[in-house]
Amino acid sequence: MNQNTKDRFFITTPIYYVNGVPHLGHAYTMVATDAFARWHRLKGEEVFFLTGTDEHGLKVAQSAAEEGLTPKEWVDKVSVGFVEAWEKLGIDYDDFIRTTEDRHYKTVSAFLQAIYDNGYIYKDLYKGLYCVACEAYYQKAELLEGDLCPTHLIKVTEMEEANYFFALSRLQNDLLAWYEANPNAAIPESKRNEALGFIKGGLEDISITRTSMTWGVPVPWDKEHVFYVWCDALVNYATAVGFGVDQDRFDQWWPSVHHVLGKDILRFHLVWWPAMCMAAGVAPPSQLIVHGWLLVGGEKMAKSRGNKVDPLELVSTYGLDPVRFYLMRETPFGSDGDFSYEGLVQRSNSELSNNYGNLLSRVIAVVVSKLHGVAPKASPDSPIAAEVERLAQQAAAKWDSFAPSEALESSWEIIRVTNSYLEANEPWKMEESDELREILGSALEVLRIVSILAYPAIPTTAAAVWGRINMDGELVDQNISDSLRWGQYLGGSLLEKREPLFPRLSLEN
Numbered sequence: 001m002n003q004n005t006k007d008r009f010f011i012t013t014p015i016y017y018v019n020g021v022p023h024l025g026h027a028y029t030m031v032a033t034d035a036f037a038r039w040h041r042l043k044g045e046e047v048f049f050l051t052g053t054d055e056h057g058l059k060v061a062q063s064a065a066e067e068g069l070t071p072k073e074w075v076d077k078v079s080v081g082f083v084e085a086w087e088k089l090g091i092d093y094d095d096f097i098r099t100t101e102d103r104h105y106k107t108v109s110a111f112l113q114a115i116y117d118n119g120y121i122y123k124d125l126y127k128g129l130y131c132v133a134c135e136a137y138y139q140k141a142e143l144l145e146g147d148l149c150p151t152h153l154i155k156v157t158e159m160e161e162a163n164y165f166f167a168l169s170r171l172q173n174d175l176l177a178w179y180e181a182n183p184n185a186a187i188p189e190s191k192r193n194e195a196l197g198f199i200k201g202g203l204e205d206i207s208i209t210r211t212s213m214t215w216g217v218p219v220p221w222d223k224e225h226v227f228y229v230w231c232d233a234l235v236n237y238a239t240a241v242g243f244g245v246d247q248d249r250f251d252q253w254w255p256s257v258h259h260v261l262g263k264d265i266l267r268f269h270l271v272w273w274p275a276m277c278m279a280a281g282v283a284p285p286s287q288l289i290v291h292g293w294l295l296v297g298g299e300k301m302a303k304s305r306g307n308k309v310d311p312l313e314l315v316s317t318y319g320l321d322p323v324r325f326y327l328m329r330e331t332p333f334g335s336d337g338d339f340s341y342e343g344l345v346q347r348s349n350s351e352l353s354n355n356y357g358n359l360l361s362r363v364i365a366v367v368v369s370k371l372h373g374v375a376p377k378a379s380p381d382s383p384i385a386a387e388v389e390r391l392a393q394q395a396a397a398k399w400d401s402f403a404p405s406e407a408l409e410s411s412w413e414i415i416r417v418t419n420s421y422l423e424a425n426e427p428w429k430m431e432e433s434d435e436l437r438e439i440l441g442s443a444l445e446v447l448r449i450v451s452i453l454a455y456p457a458i459p460t461t462a463a464a465v466w467g468r469i470n471m472d473g474e475l476v477d478q479n480i481s482d483s484l485r486w487g488q489y490l491g492g493s494l495l496e497k498r499e500p501l502f503p504r505l506s507l508e509n
């Protein structure tokens with residue numbers, strides 16, 4: 001297909017703050033975004049999948065000082081940990097942005113200068129409670145009793161400094177009008193309503209610069225100031241597609257951008273970021289996709305609670321695709337979920353080993369024992385064809401609407417329909433015949449279709465099933481505009497029995 005005629009699909013994750021290590025919450029966002037990107041590649045679209053690291057701010061500068069390194073030396077060291085983690089999770093992104101890159105400084109300067117030139121930034125006194133050891137302001141509610149800094153246990157002082165402010169309050173009506181005109185701008189609806197409630201409650205202008213620290217992007221019109229860390233971080237989405245540097249490229253990808261984010265950063269993305277775009281004269285992003293938290297025992301994971309789950313340890317213990325499958329299948333995207341080891345093992349054993357894996361091995365075993373290993377082709381008259389096509393379309397629609405759990409549920413319903421069909425006909429008791437060939441050809445056709453639908457969640461093993469049923473070409477090159485139609489398994493090649501693709505897991509692993 002000619003590149004110019006392809007639809008474009010730009011999807012992003014938040015950029016992760018380098019003052020920590022990749023945890024299960026990050027992994028959840030990453031796997032979901034990776035699955036959405038893979039789905040859109042199957043649709044034949046030109047996909048641009050962006051992730052990265054957020055590397056400015058006081059805490060980063062402090063950590064660097066503790067290590068005896070410059071901030072830049074320190075972030076160079078720690079950002080690698082994220083790159084390596086995403087490789088182990090099979091994340092196939094197109095660009096990894098770091099906010100300390102030259103390209104980001106250029107775009108932040110251009111973007112904020114545009115907001116300034118449009119009259120949405122002004123200078124005023126910022127007053128607040130300041131910890132001299134942190135060199136940071138605190139909200140009253142964040143302090144310990146007696147107005148003590150929670151980190152240093154010393155009393156904070158009232159401070160004021162001249163800051164630049166973003167005139168967010170003036171964009172309240174524009175934001176409401178934008179949400180009104182774009183009902184799908186934020187999903188799910190509960191999260192959209194949360195943002196609307198916040199906007200309707202009244203927006204205050206926000207301080208966006210600091211003079212009390214230097215580890216940030218300098219304010220182009222006043223070099224005494226640097227931008228506050230979240231303010232420069234949000235602009236990364238525009239940096240990656242060339243805002244202020246390559247306008248043609250920016251226009252190709254913007255504003256049809258989809259931001260995937262966790263609900264803890266809802267306000268930044270659903271209120272502040274669209275407002276910043278409007279103020280800069282740029283169209284707001286086309287869609288904000290908010291997911292819930294993965295809780296452990298009903299609580300948010302936190303270092304202090306000792307309930308942190310290391311995603312890389314999970315992958316090395318249970319295997320990559322069982323972990324990816326569990327993350328995508330267990331919890332409807334948008335709701336909070338509860339992570340458990342028991343749940344992971346149970347999902348993998350029941351749906352990957354017993355259903356998908358077992359269908360594959362039992363069909364191949366009968367082809368080998370009854371048909372000399374020669375795969376039969378899919379029959380157009382199969383009694384399950386219509387139901388399988390209906391469920392496949394349903395699964396595709398769910399992938400389109402960023403609902404991986406439901407997409408996989410419909411896909412596995414196809415497997416259940418097929419297993420019932422096999423149980424009812426007992427091909428393993430039949431002799432070689434056209435009827436036997438039709439039944440096994442139908443089951444092989446189902447394996448072809450389910451592998452395509454499961455591929456975004458479990459790319460490695462879905463491709464392995466694809467190989468074991470001897471499909472021509474790579475699964476990744478399929479185009480679902482026609483590959484989900486019934487009747488494309490051609491058969492004729494020799495199948496062979498192999499070791500199970502999905503070994504049964506146990507908690508003792």
Ligand SMILES: [Zn+2]
Pocket residue numbers: 131132133134135149150151152153
């Ligand atoms: Zn402090």
